[in-house]
Amino acid sequence: MDEKILALGEQFAMAAIDGNEWLSALRAMAEMTGSSHGQLVGFVPGEVPFNWINDLEQDQIARFVEQERGDPNINVRVRASLADPTFVIRSEADYHAVGRGPGFDLYREMSDAYNISDGCQTKLMAGRDRFIGLSVHRSRKDGKTDADTRAIFAAIAPHVRSAVKIQIALEDRGTAVLKGALELVGLPIFICDETGDVKAKTHEAEALLSSGRFRAVDGRIGLPHRRDEIALLQALARRHLQPLGIETLIVRGDGKQMPMVVDICRLPAQPWRFNFASDLLVVVRSGRRWHEAAPTILRAVFGLSVAEADIALALARGATRDDIAAARNSSVQTVKAQLKSTFAKVGVSREVELVSMLGEMLRL
Structure with a gap:
């Protein structure tokens, strides 16, 4: 026997x-x-x-x-x-x-x-x-x-x-292969499970850890500020249960740096997966990617409307009020009123202050 x-x-x-x-x-x-x-x-x-x-x-x-x-x-x-x-x-x-x-x-x-x-x-x-x-x-x-x-x-x-x-062990090799492919994307990306345990990360993600904007404690992904870390871990747990879609978080930090936009999505599970992996991608949009993330940030952090965010960004890129009105098929008075509302929400009193702030924060 x-x-x-x-x-x-x-x-x-x-x-x-x-x-x-x-x-x-x-x-x-x-x-x-x-x-x-x-x-x-x-x-x-x-x-x-x-x-x-x-x-x-x-x-x-x-x-x-x-x-x-x-x-x-x-x-x-x-x-x-x-x-x-x-x-x-x-x-x-x-x-x-x-x-x-x-x-x-x-x-x-x-x-x-x-x-x-x-x-x-x-x-x-x-x-x-x-x-x-x-x-x-x-x-x-x-x-x-x-x-x-x-x-x-x-x-x-x-x-x-x-x-x-x-x-x-063989399945975990798939994570290494995936990490290699993601390096080509040039974004800070963490691959982790629903509890935040990091299984792999790109070079750009390692740079975020070195800068202190993200942290890893005992191999678990984290953030310097507790409120942000709690929100991140809760989002990971939620996304683990949802096979489709992307959840976007705004990581505000200490308010001295531009908030980070973090996208979390669940990777497709293998049909026969032994390690219960619901691997999650945590993609951080920052630096040279701010252009595409900026409207989301301004709306989420400052409560701007879609129109207000678009106008603020157009000003930061050098457009005049007349240019913005023409591009939006609206009057200059409408643009002026929307800017006034934007000033109040962002906490500035003049157009030059808004442009300066956005230029520094978004590196436009």
């Missing part, structure tokens, strides 16, 4: 390298334990990032996950292992011992419908509020697990974890 387990371990390792043979390896594990299905699954709160089960249709798995979402109040198997360290084996007796959750009946009905009510399981990796689990599921024909089945399963589990670690 030891030789067979080692051979299966090699099969899992090759699955990690190839990336397309995980279901075959899970099927071999199921056969070795006399079970119908092998499962490798990831859990985070309210989400199941991946769920691989051999010989079940993907739409069946998707429907199952849609109903239970890895919720320990529904999924009795998750509940049974929730507080466990890695490699603790749980099986049918533990499923019955966890008590009754509000959704357990639903889970049992689903398990009966898919004929996967029995089996055993363990955690392969765990961290924070997430874990990767390994299971075998048994049909009514297979029967419940016995001590020999659980012993074989326990012997296989460390080999599967080694394969998972290989897969994660």
Whole structure:
């Protein structure tokens, strides 16, 4: 049996390298334990990032996950292992011992419908509020697990974890490749997770850290001023849950330098991603990029209207009031009134002061 387990371990390792043979390896594990299905699954709160089960249709798995979402109040198997360290084996007796959750009946009905009510399981990796689990599921024909089945399963589990670690290492190489591509963009860009842990950064981002405009503490992205840092970390957490779109923050700092515009977007997840990566791009628009960011900054920081911001920037670029009125198809009196409102919002009293301030801040 030891030789067979080692051979299966090699099969899992090759699955990690190839990336397309995980279901075959899970099927071999199921056969070795006399079970119908092998499962490798990831859990985070309210989400199941991946769920691989051999010989079940993907739409069946998707429907199952849609109903239970890895919720320990529904999924009795998750509940049974929730507080466990890695490699603790749980099986049918533990499923019955966890008590009754509000959704357990639903889970049992689903398990009966898919004929996967029995089996055993363990955690392969765990961290924070997430874990990767390994299971075998048994049909009514297979029967419940016995001590020999659980012993074989326990012997296989460390080999599967080694394969998972290989897969994660290979996926993390993708971050390095992405960083190399982003260097060509010439922008300060951080690649991080939803908690702010920095996985990679461009040279321009390193320069921001050196200047003190951003900071990194224990590898986590931060800002010098607490209010800005809280806003940034909250935006990262929000964007982690939103696969589409960009969230833009204005980092105001101490008010002595032009605020920074920070765009946060979530990178597309790989279809089978072991490290739960919801990698986020934090793109800082500053310096030579102020031209495109300036209207956003003026509206957000000073409360200018779209028209007021456009007129202020046109003045800073050297346009006259007549030029601005003609370009906007409005009268000089309208431009004058909008400038007066702008002066009050920005805190200056004359046009020359506004032009001087914007010229210095925006380096126009």
